[in-house]
Amino acid sequence: MRPPPPLSKEEEERLKEKAKHCETCEEWHDECDVVCCRYFKVPAPLGKTVKKGEAFWIREMRQIILQYYKAKGYKVSRHNVKITPTDSEQIGRMVHVYDDCPQLKDGKCCLQDEVKPKLCRDFTGEPDLLWLIPTRCLFRFKKQFL
Numbered sequence: 001m002r003p004p005p006p007l008s009k010e011e012e013e014r015l016k017e018k019a020k021h022c023e024t025c026e027e028w029h030d031e032c033d034v035v036c037c038r039y040f041k042v043p044a045p046l047g048k049t050v051k052k053g054e055a056f057w058i059r060e061m062r063q064i065i066l067q068y069y070k071a072k073g074y075k076v077s078r079h080n081v082k083i084t085p086t087d088s089e090q091i092g093r094m095v096h097v098y099d100d101c102p103q104l105k106d107g108k109c110c111l112q113d114e115v116k117p118k119l120c121r122d123f124t125g126e127p128d129l130l131w132l133i134p135t136r137c138l139f140r141f142k143k144q145f146l
Contacts, residue, residue: 007135019139019141025107032136037101037109041094042083050095055084071111 007015011085023030042058052055058081060066066076075082103114105113 014137015138016141019138028104028138029108031138034104034109036139037104038045039096039098041096044090044093044095050088050090052089053085053087055082057082071101071103072099102127 019028019032022030031133044050045056045058046057059079060069060081061079067077068082069083070076074084083095083097085097085099089096101109103109
């Protein structure tokens, strides 16, 4: 699975309109095939080139992101995360990681809302977290309408 191309203005407007009416998890993920549960990208470790599928450590200070990595099954030790991808590629300074979340069953998250990582449960579109969220995710537009 590779990230989708950028959205056209028309497509972005259509998704914004659709996001106004979303209330359930299934509705929020209708357009993106839960890509956030299958793909993310992170900055490559400084001075290191990550080979395809190679494990690497990153430093992360935000608890909301650490919970996301824990749910995906990665080792978290204090503020360090060991990313052990099934498939990945480094493009520039970013490592694109293609791994299905172990909580994903039949295209739906099997975690109850109260135990989902906060990022998955109530993402609000903080600009510094948008790099985690794919372009077709209706959650990108959530903050504008709630």
